[in-house]
Amino acid sequence: MSILKKHHPSVFFPLIIFILAESLFAGGIIKFTQWLIHEPIYALLSFIIIFSSINIFYLFKPLIYKSIAIILSLFLIIIAFISHTKYQYRGDIVTPSDIFLLNEASDISSYLNISLYIKLSSYLLLFFIISLLLIINKNRPLNFQKRIFLSVGAIIILLTFVIWVGPYMKSEKQVTILPGKNSTGYITGILSDFISTSNMNDSDYNKNRIAEINNALPINSENKEFKPNVIMVLSEAFWDPTQVDTIKFAEDPLPFFHSLAKNYSSGQILSPVFGGATANPEFESLTGLSTRFIDDPTPYVQSIKRPLDSLASIFKKYGYESSVIHSYHNWFYNRPNVYQYLGFDKFISGEFFNTPTMIGPFMDDKDLYDSVLREMQTTENPNFIYTITMLNHGPYKPNRFQDKKGNTDIVSGELSESSSDILNAYSHSLKYVDQALEELINNLNKINEPTILVFFGDHLPLLGEDYAVYKELNYFKDSEDLLDYQRKFTTPIVVWNNFGAEKEDIGIQSTNFIGEYVLNLSEKQGNNIFSSLSQLRQKGVTVIPEEQYYEDFQVNSTDFENFKLLQYDVLFGKDYSKTNPKQTTLLKRGSSDLKIDSTTPSKIITGVKFYTSEGPSVLNIQGSGFIQESSFFDFIKGSQIYINNEPYDTIYSNENLISTVIPEELYNKPDEISIDVRITDTKGSVLSESNQLIIPILDQENITPIIKWAEPGNIIKHTPFNEVNGKSYLKLAGEGFTNDSKIFINNIPMESTIEDNGYIQCFVPNEFYNQPTVWTVNVRTGSKQSNELSLYVTD
Template sequence: MAQKRTGLFVTYIGAFIQAVITVLIIEYLYRGGFNELIYYINELTRPFAYNCLLLFLLFSGIRAFKNRMVLLLSAITTIPLLVLAYGSKVKQEIRGEPIMPSDLFLASEAKNMIGFFSSATLIWLVIILILLVLLISFSVYVIPNQKKLSKIQISISSVSLLLCFTLFFVESRNIDSFLKKELRIVNVAWDQKATYGQDGVLAGFVLNLNWLIIEEPNVYSKEKINEIIKNNQPQKYISSTKPDIIMIMSEAFWDPTLFRNVNFSQDPLPFFHEIAKEHTSGYVSVPVFGGSTVNTEFEALTGMSTQFLPPGVIPYLTYVKKPLPALPNILRSYGYETTAIHSYHNWFYQRTNVLKYLGFDQFIPLEFMGNPTYGPIFMKDKTIVDEILQKLDSESDSNFIFAITTQNHGPYNSEEKPENSSIEVDLNGEQDFTIESENLLVNYSNNLLEIDSELNRLIRELETRKKDTILVYFGDHLPLLGDDYQVFREADYYGGDRTYEEYKKMYSTPFIIWDNFTENIEELNISSSMLAPLVLDRANLNGNALTDYLINQYKKNALTNIPRQDFWEEEHIKQNTLNDMKLLQYDILFGKMHLIKDKNSINVSKNYRLGYKDPKVTNVIKEKREGTSLLIIKGENFTPYSNVFVNGKKIDRQYGNEEEIVVVDPGENGVVEIVVKVTDVNDDILAESNLYTIE
């Protein structure tokens, strides 16, 4: 009996040691050094103990199984936690916040983030992962299993596992439990870096699982929604004209001349600065820094604020699963043709489906751009401006175009400057930029100069048109200029003091509202969620209950900017105003949409499609060049993503343009069926041509 007790003691002491060691490794990976780890253990002992308790119960629970299964289950639970810890460190250095539960929906964003890792780091990560798998496989094979587990061990482990899951579910749902209070576990919803820093990685992640569940507000009802609408009746517009409306969200567009301690050899945004003096301009408060573009996009198109949603959540991936009363839907009800254009893949952030639900008639991703021009990484703005002008020349009476450009998105080259650089930078005073920071800023600024030139070209073209036109141009977030705000720190622009003034600097991008039919000039500081109601107001068009509410509050000067929650008091926003907006937003996203009187008006476009037109094959010519038999496919609407299929088999392109694709003749006998299909990098078919047969 004594031997059994000793064995049980050793078993669960082993589980405790395993839990402590795992937490130590997790926190070391996240915090990045032994000094930081020691500080966490000494100064935040209770949160450290909380993390150890969670894992101790888990590791004790899996000891209801035999040795080999214990090892396997330990690996299955531990490896993801280590990845979470290191991934949170990397994401925090780049974006300023750790990995959140909502990031689990971000497969496409994860692919994009790989570009920020060095090749050496990626190689080491792969090597370590392979070694871990080999070590675990070897250990599972070598370690002997017990013949039989005692009933006491099975009982203790079962109770531990039950306690673990109970604690997990109770603690993830209860933000303010007795245990959390005693162990000093907190959730700073607006600052997850602080949450993870205080609570630890595991506890911080578990705590944020609560935010994935949206609970119905106590006061939510049809009567309450109608009361809000009744108290905010909009001005009724009578518009004889429907101006073309263009919104351009330029990724990572920002004004580096805001660095007061930096000298630029020339202005990187000469035209933007000139036009901003002559038209409505200012700053847009955006919800993200350095990435998560679609949160700014979501706000700009819907009028809703992500500040009322769980931290780190991406509405496009989690909530936009049905038609919503967004700006494209509103404008389509007025007879507008609504077009989204983006110089990136159709599948990124699930835009193909999301833009349909927001009310667009068509979405033009990079797969449908016939003659694109590329920079070092992304498509140049020239291509997008060409697409916009082409669309404006179409037969549509009124156009709404929402374009997203990517030319200036990171990562930026930190190793060298561009050839024939037009802009040089240096710091005032005795301090100099590090080489990496100087290269980052020079590359970013040179890109801006080119982007500014394309904005100039677009507006000069719009000035020649007789049709009334509104153009809104804004950035989605500030650029990532080095890890841990490297360039911003060296330029003495950011110090990490967490004041409202510093928050505004890091979460505000410049914007203009240009038009050719008013003389209205304002200097504004607004949230990106105010863009849709302001555009409708400028066009003399009524919106839905939410946009009407927002424009009413804006004109009363009661609501212009919705910052992060901890800064609401700084904006002097009345609590009842925030409560009303939260309810209207809940009604749209999660409720019964009481604010929409005619539910049938919120629907997807029957004509929704990718691209303007399908490819069309008009002729196929067989030809021999330099001894090689070729098929020359003649037609229309071909793009670099248009591929030739012969009798159902994809044939590699030799070369091609918008009217011709050349492939090697596969030498098929008899009747040969030829189809041109637009396919993306995942080999999904997005569009296809008519069937063309030859013999």
């Protein structure tokens, strides 16, 4: 007992952290206990890992050891909570690759229920009490030799896990890292996920084997003369709730979509994700690759490190312009880097949308589709445009459309109030999605070009915590039943065209088969990956489900052996199939070039204000591609003026004119200033940058004034003009006016006043306009004289 008491901080603190972290991950102490009974080996491994991780640092002084132990433990508890929360809403958990998605993780916070915060607070309270007890514990630590022994032992235990236990767990795949009885638990599972193991047998992968597979691939028909525009719309969280028979709708939220599905090819997509991770179905539909055979839970983040053939690069070979348009942050899921590898020419992200419309908390799909239409109209070549919407993104709160009239409840049934509110908000969101789709199709019909539109949902929406709405609808439950699996992961797809392609039943197919389907419809050759998918389709295989459902879908692992080898070859291997492009593309950002044509003034005079009657000087910039900062969307920062590489507040007039205030200290001595315009994102990255103009700041003695125009341009006899206190004033606009400048009319100096270096005026006596004549007007500054302007006094 004395030994146990003496050593308890190194044992009991890890034990309590183990209980807190794993029970928080499991969803409560009862579920934790069930897991403990059902999987005692994994529970023991989890405790050993925590014990070892904390006690590696036992050789340090007690205060340092305790501080590290508390910080590490707090991290484990927070990650366990985030993972539990992510699972509640999205059906998956935090993984090591999520460290690269910290910005995206902030999105999750908008979904959280207050009860989750209460749960976290209670666990943190317990943690802080235990931590306080650890700090005030006065037991004498082990001697130095024993501390070293404990630390070294902890290191050996962890290495043993990394070298032997972890790989064994990953290869066995008998249990899941997800919460439940058949679980590795969070600590053991997350550490094993750090261990990179390949399910590819090296003996299976070699140059000859890839050549053998390639030679057996089918060659699809090709029509190089037929070049239809191809528009793919990945519609965020698009699902058809009207198929649920336990609720009623006062009106159809998707009347146009249903009409399309009735008259054009349509079916179901088996998505690899639920409720989130849009990048995965996006990746699959563009490349034909399957995330089922990739350990990385989000390939966009870590797996794509070199040029990778995709629909974008394939259509480019046929002379297409390849663009991707997304109405949200550009940096989500590492998209800019990925799009360069995939071969896109252009990326128009949310930062480049000028004065978009807000529908609920997100941008109207109509603005997105307007951008699609502009791309089609401004390019001579056919277009491949991949579009990612946001209008239908969650959360679906009751007040989502409170500023919109006519949003009465359209869904009724035996639902709780919270579920009814969520489903009604979602259904109203679908109405706006449907209206935008109808407008897009109507506009495409006006363009006299053959066009294919593929519209599909990336995943089902997040309707309540822990599938609450779906469970109340009796649509699916959190089970491994085949029907539940299909309902949880299938979304609608419809393929429209304007050239009379035959309508067909697409049936159900995995997201990675979409690209192969599109290539066939557009009569274009794909690559080895798409040919391999065509080969599978010829065998009647169009679905790559989770392995436990192979038998239900009448497929087996041997069906995918060749495809898996080809996928490994192009994504991780040596590209023996010679599928991938050799170089990345230069990705243009935005729909048009950001350009400065001129500035007003084009020259600045030391100490002389410009384009202002009172207050500071104003510089006007004329050009193109300027964007206004949005008051609704924080990611639309707008075009910002930079002077000498420093940002300045920018006043937006229109897409061709912006202005900024120039402080006097910038032009109080002869010099020059550099001007450029930039568009940045919320992370401070420059997405687009204009050309640079240099504006000289000239000494007053060296400037020659210039007259551009006069007000009035014509004078009528005996008629006063620009009156101030009964006196007539002639105003001149131009450049280079100083405090010493004077206006001369017919070589007679006038009483002149400078407003700034761009405006000067003078008092004109009556006798100058009491009869028809011609004035010769100029401005003189010292020995410098402007150009002459002729003004007429008429009857």
